[in-house]
Amino acid sequence: MMDEKYIDLVTGHLEGTLTLQQEAELQDYLEQGHIKATEIQEFKNLYCQLSDIPAPAPSPFMKADFQEMLADYKKENPQRAPKGSFFGSWLAQWSVPQVFGQMVFGVMVLALGVGIGFRLTPAKTYEKELSHLTGEVQTMREVMMLTLLKQSSATERLKAVNLTGDLETADAKVIRALLQTLNNDPNVNVRLATIEALYQHASNPAVRAGLIAAISQQDSPLVQIALADIMLSLQEKKSVGELQKLLRKKDLNQAVEAKVKQTINVLI
Amino acid sequence: MDALADNALMLKVKSGDVDRLGLLFDRYHRVLYSFFYQFTSSKMVSEDLVQNVFMRILKYKHTFTGDGKFTTWMYHLARNVYADHYRRDSRLGFSDDFTTVENSLHNSYNIEEQTKKDEEIQLLQKALNQLSHDKKEVLILSRYQDLKYKEIAEILCCSEAAVKVKVFRAMQDLKNIYTQLERQEI
Numbered sequence: 001m002m003d004e005k006y007i008d009l010v011t012g013h014l015e016g017t018l019t020l021q022q023e024a025e026l027q028d029y030l031e032q033g034h035i036k037a038t039e040i041q042e043f044k045n046l047y048c049q050l051s052d053i054p055a056p057a058p059s060p061f062m063k064a065d066f067q068e069m070l071a072d073y074k075k076e077n078p079q080r081a082p083k084g085s086f087f088g089s090w091l092a093q094w095s096v097p098q099v100f101g102q103m104v105f106g107v108m109v110l111a112l113g114v115g116i117g118f119r120l121t122p123a124k125t126y127e128k129e130l131s132h133l134t135g136e137v138q139t140m141r142e143v144m145m146l147t148l149l150k151q152s153s154a155t156e157r158l159k160a161v162n163l164t165g166d167l168e169t170a171d172a173k174v175i176r177a178l179l180q181t182l183n184n185d186p187n188v189n190v191r192l193a194t195i196e197a198l199y200q201h202a203s204n205p206a207v208r209a210g211l212i213a214a215i216s217q218q219d220s221p222l223v224q225i226a227l228a229d230i231m232l233s234l235q236e237k238k239s240v241g242e243l244q245k246l247l248r249k250k251d252l253n254q255a256v257e258a259k260v261k262q263t264i265n266v267l268i
Numbered sequence: 269m270d271a272l273a274d275n276a277l278m279l280k281v282k283s284g285d286v287d288r289l290g291l292l293f294d295r296y297h298r299v300l301y302s303f304f305y306q307f308t309s310s311k312m313v314s315e316d317l318v319q320n321v322f323m324r325i326l327k328y329k330h331t332f333t334g335d336g337k338f339t340t341w342m343y344h345l346a347r348n349v350y351a352d353h354y355r356r357d358s359r360l361g362f363s364d365d366f367t368t369v370e371n372s373l374h375n376s377y378n379i380e381e382q383t384k385k386d387e388e389i390q391l392l393q394k395a396l397n398q399l400s401h402d403k404k405e406v407l408i409l410s411r412y413q414d415l416k417y418k419e420i421a422e423i424l425c426c427s428e429a430a431v432k433v434k435v436f437r438a439m440q441d442l443k444n445i446y447t448q449l450e451r452q453e454i
Contacts, residue, residue, distance in 0.1 A: 004436065011432040014439070015410070015417060043439050046392065046446060050411035052385075053393050055302035062301075062315050066293050066322060073326050074286060 006035055013040065014047045141166060142174055149177055154187040161193040170201045179210035188220045195226050202234055215242040221253040228256075228263040237267050274338035282329045292338070293322055299413055300346055306396075306408050307350060320349045336422065343409070343423040391453065395446040403438035410435060 002010065009026045012018040018026065029035045141163055148160030164170060164178065175198075182194040201207045215227050224246065231239040243260050246252065252260075274295070280288040297318050304314035324345045332341055396404055409420045410431075417435070421428045 002436075002440065004433070007432050007436045008429075010439075011417065011435050014435065017416075039443075042443055046442055047411060047439060049389060049392050050396070050407060051414075052389050053306075053396070053412070054389075055305050055412075056311060058297060058301040058315055058318070059311065062297060062318065063293070065315070065319055066297070067290070069319060069323060070286060070289060070326075073323075 002035060002039055010035075010040065010043065014043060138167065138169075142171070145174065146177055149181060154190055157181070157185065157187070157190045158193055161190060161197050164197045165200065170204070172206070175201065175204065175206055175210065179207075179214070182210070182214050183217050188222055191218075191220065191223050192226055195223070195230060199230055199233075202230075208234065208236060208238075212236060212239045212242050215239060216245045221256045224253070224256045225259050228259050232263050232266055235267065240264055240267050243267075275334045278325075278329070278332050278338050278341075279334050281325070282332055286326060289322065289325065292325075296339070296342060297322075300342070303343075303346060303408060303413060304350060306404070306412060307401075308353075309397075313353070317346075317349050317353055320353075321346050324349060337419070339415075340419060340422045343413075343415075347405075347423070387453075391449050392442075392446060395442055395449055398445050399438060399441055403434065403441055406431065406434040407438050407442065 006029065009018065009022060009029070012022055013026060026035070030037050030040070145160045145163040145167075148156050148163070151157055151160070161178070161181065164174060167174065170178075178194050178198050182191055182198065185191050185194070195211070198207050198211055202211075211227065211230060215224070215231075218224050218227065228243065230236075231243065243264050247257060247260055247264075274292065277288045277291055281292070300318045300321055301314050304317040305311070308314050308317070321342065325342070328345065332338075396407065399407070406420060406424070409415050409423065410417065415423070417428050417431045421431045424431065
């Protein structure tokens with residue numbers, strides 16, 4: 001009879017869960033004769049053979065019996081819809097997958113909420129809110145534009161100028177910033193973009209005046225031609241004086257000179 | 269078997285989606301059948317007992333928390349189903365108990381076609397049937413149902429060390445009975 005103090009080692013050996021250390025320990029006991037090798041082998045053989053004992057397969061009627069039992073149960077216990085979910089049972093009836101059902105339910109609730117919101121909220125309040133929001137966005141764009149205009153990178157300043165294209169109206173602060181850029185920005189491309197931006201607000205007399213004043217201050221032929229084009233487009237007769245001032249410059253580009261002369265002739 | 273999937277299915281059953289029980293039935297009716305067959309040696313009774321287990325699963329679905337493994341909970345119910353069956357049959361005087369099982373096993377085998385291994389297994393079955401219920405149960409759960417000692421401990425509501433003691437003692441008894449039966453055969 002094997003001693004019960006070896007229970008852990010023997011049962012672990014049977015289950016196949018002994019650690020390497022425990023295996024070595026068991027081996028020591030076997031070598032020292034504390035545990036008989038034949039006895040533990042008999043244990044192992046019998047234990048393994050237990051799984052060989054055959055069990056007949058259940059009859060094919062078992063599943064049918066189960067289905068019948070389940071049907072009886074459902075009849076006796078009518079299935080309640082999952083807690084608080086009228087739509088759940090409705091969707092289940094149409095065999096809609098649960099996740100899809102939840103999504104549809106969510107969308108329906110949202111649509112209902114929006115509908116109720118429109119009904120309950122007076123139109124004027126809604127418009128007021130919308131107008132307020134638009135104003136907020138406009139202010140944010142302005143702030144961003146003014147911040148970007150102060151950046152040292154020409155690309156950033158170019159972005160700032162382009163941002164003004166999204167502004168429905170430009171206030172005095174924005175116009176001032178753009179005109180300052182037109183007169184002082186070292187980069188020609190930024191200045192050209194600024195002319196484009198200001199042109200969109202040409203209905204503003206301050207913008208027109210600013211553009212006219214800038215003509216004689218520019219030294220880049222590209223900018224000078226662009227400004228002449230704008231004056232022509234705007235049919236701004238007040239710009240003739242400034243254009244003539246430009247013609248008096250000694251080192252004026254020939255192409256510019258021709259363009260300015262043509263513009264003056266048209267405007268006069 | 270995926271314990272998480274089992275638990276998820278059972279939680280669905282618990283919430284009222286009882287059709288999901290069909291999947292659990294497909295997974296476990298065979299192992300439950302073999303579990304009962306080892307005790308009853310009766311196909312019909314084993315099938316009835318399996319059916320009873322699934323009926324109880326429906327009846328007691330509200331007690332399933334999903335904290336432990338579904339199989340542990342299922343074997344709890346299976347053991348109770350068998351205990352009720354055994355109590356009822358003992359009261360009615362039926363002979364479907366552990367000592368008479370071996371007779372039915374003799375009839376179920378074709379003696380002429382038995383190989384040496386078949387004889388050994390038959391002898392082992394006889395030895396197993398002569399074990400006390402507790403010892404037989406722990407060997408069936410461990411070897412026949414392929415459960416770990418830790419899982420058996422949860423099913424029997426005892427410590428893993430206690431399961432090891434039961435397995436050890438059951439194996440000792442099984443070996444002694446087997447040896448005796450072998451001598452008788454000779």
